[in-house]
Amino acid sequence: MTDLVTLAELGGPLAVMGGAAYARHAHPAAYWSTVGLPLSVARLLASYSSTMDACGLTVEPSRWRALAVRATTRREVRPVPPRRGVIRPNATGLRVRLRLAPGQEPADVAASAERLRHAWGVHAVYVRDVKPGVVELRLVGYDVLRKVRMPRQADGGFLRVPVALREDATAFVRDYRAVPHELVLGATLSGKSMYLRHLVAGLARQHVALVGVDCKRGVELAPFASRLSALATDPDEAAELLPVLVKEMEDRYDLIKARQGIAPGTPDEEITSDVWGLPESERPAPIVLFVDEVAELFLVATRKDEERRDEMVTHLIRLAQLGRAAGIYLEVCGQRFGAELGKGATMLRAQLTGRICHRVNDEASAKMALGDIAPEAVYAACTIAPELPGLAVAGDTSGGWSRIRTPYLSLADAAAVCRESAHLAPDVPALAPFRPYVPPAPVEASGPVTAPRPVTE
Numbered sequence: 353m354t355d356l357v358t359l360a361e362l363g364g365p366l367a368v369m370g371g372a373a374y375a376r377h378a379h380p381a382a383y384w385s386t387v388g389l390p391l392s393v394a395r396l397l398a399s400y401s402s403t404m405d406a407c408g409l410t411v412e413p414s415r416w417r418a419l420a421v422r423a424t425t426r427r428e429v430r431p432v433p434p435r436r437g438v439i440r441p442n443a444t445g446l447r448v449r450l451r452l453a454p455g456q457e458p459a460d461v462a463a464s465a466e467r468l469r470h471a472w473g474v475h476a477v478y479v480r481d482v483k484p485g486v487v488e489l490r491l492v493g494y495d496v497l498r499k500v501r502m503p504r505q506a507d508g509g510f511l512r513v514p515v516a517l518r519e520d521a522t523a524f525v526r527d528y529r530a531v532p533h534e535l536v537l538g539a540t541l542s543g544k545s546m547y548l549r550h551l552v553a554g555l556a557r558q559h560v561a562l563v564g565v566d567c568k569r570g571v572e573l574a575p576f577a578s579r580l581s582a583l584a585t586d587p588d589e590a591a592e593l594l595p596v597l598v599k600e601m602e603d604r605y606d607l608i609k610a611r612q613g614i615a616p617g618t619p620d621e622e623i624t625s626d627v628w629g630l631p632e633s634e635r636p637a638p639i640v641l642f643v644d645e646v647a648e649l650f651l652v653a654t655r656k657d658e659e660r661r662d663e664m665v666t667h668l669i670r671l672a673q674l675g676r677a678a679g680i681y682l683e684v685c686g687q688r689f690g691a692e693l694g695k696g697a698t699m700l701r702a703q704l705t706g707r708i709c710h711r712v713n714d715e716a717s718a719k720m721a722l723g724d725i726a727p728e729a730v731y732a733a734c735t736i737a738p739e740l741p742g743l744a745v746a747g748d749t750s751g752g753w754s755r756i757r758t759p760y761l762s763l764a765d766a767a768a769v770c771r772e773s774a775h776l777a778p779d780v781p782a783l784a785p786f787r788p789y790v791p792p793a794p795v796e797a798s799g800p801v802t803a804p805r806p807v808t809e
């Protein structure tokens with residue numbers, strides 16, 4: 353009998369603990385909302401001062417404060433932590449603002465992020481500089497990159513595509529106006545084409561001309577044919593398409609120039625050096641050029657092809673150098689992108705400001721994408737596990753970087769978005785000859801049009 357009672361006494365709590373551990377692993381978002389969040393808030397409130405003290409983030413109190421404490425209470429005067437704002441919980445973590453004491457800087461708090469994470473029992477702590485003297489602590493409750501769910505209020509817009517989730521649970525937005533050209537690198541099966549797929553699906557609903565160069569015979573981009581303004585599926589076709597794009601760019605510059613010279617008395621604000629300054633009725637639609645497996649354009653089998661290769665590479669470099677002001681943007685994808693590809697490779701790479709590095713097979717490949725950004729970013733890219741395709745390190749040449757992961761989007765869903773938005777493809781006459789063939793959609797059979805009638809004499 354006593355054994356049964358002991359079993360019942362122990363069994364209850366054990367079952368609760370087991371259930372909690374299972375929920376934490378299998379349904380981290382639900383666990384966070386129900387258990388993790390209240391626990392972490394309680395820990396934060398209870399241990400705020402002592403944790404800040406242990407992290408060396410407290411300062412001596414001012415003389416007035418010390419006097420006031422001594423006069424009103426008999427307690428010893430203790431160092432004061434940064435003033436804390438309201439705790440703002442959300443579905444993935446919580447946020448709290450801190451007012452730094454004079455002499456403190458955001459880097460002091462960032463240096464203690466790992467200690468704060470352990471003290472408050474959360475997955476990660478990130479520090480963001482809000483304004484001078486104020487930082488925001490972002491506590492993330494669980495590993496949001498394991499099962500990606502994009503935040504509902506992701507900040508999209510014209511030429512801005514929320515394409516992936518950052519590890520601090522904010523959306524990573526591919527903003528073509530801020531970062532015109534980008535290099536997407538990664539070993540085979542690392543998730544490069546998934547990244548492109550999101551961009552194509554995101555841009556398909558906007559007034560943007562999409563152009564594809566997919567030297568894998570079009571297997572990645574051909575399903576989006578209904579929305580593409582041009583598609584080249586082998587190096588021969590690419591060699592014909594690229595000069596047309598360069599010509600289009602030059603025509604756009606002529607258009608801008610004509611506008612600049614309209615009349616001597618044109619107001620300053622109407623003089624423009626890029627397409628965005630043109631009036632909307634005259635402004636050509638932006639063009640985004642997707643290049644999947646860029647190495648295919650560089651590799652040549654025979655000496656005869658070398659001339660064609662050099663021409664293609666020169667066209668790509670010109671597009672990358674001058675395209676931005678003409679509203680032409682590049683998204684270049686490859687497994688490696690180093691000097692070994694030959695003349696022009698490093699020059700083209702230097703023009704690609706945005707850098708996305710998926711899982712790579714060796715450090716040298718990661719260095720090709722992130723070497724100019726930060727050594728820690730290279731290390732982070734080298735530690736991406738093959739079980740998590742789509743995980744990448746995103747950096748830009750200004751030195752910042754973060755880990756991101758795309759959500760899963762099936763090829764069929766992305767192709768359906770393209771079919772639905774086919775009518776949004778802008779008219780770019782120069783690209784008309786390269787418009788891909790779109791097979792007619794199969795019509796659902798709903799029985800024969802006329803009922804068969806038996807022939808009678």
Ligand SMILES: Nc1ncnc2c1ncn2[C@@H]1O[C@H](COP(=O)(O)OP(=O)(O)OP(=O)(O)O)[C@@H](O)[C@H]1O
Nearest residue numbers: 538539540541542543544545546741742758759760
């Ligand atoms: N974010 C993601 N979540 C889940 N699965 C993903 C994600 N990204 C990619 N995958 C899966 O990983 C596999 C490889 O992805 P993808 O085709 O994009 O890789 P890749 O880098 O383009 O490979 P390759 O160089 O062979 O073309 C696909 O089966 C895809 O469904």
Ligand SMILES: [Mg+2]
Nearest residue numbers: 544545572644
């Ligand atoms: Mg691919």
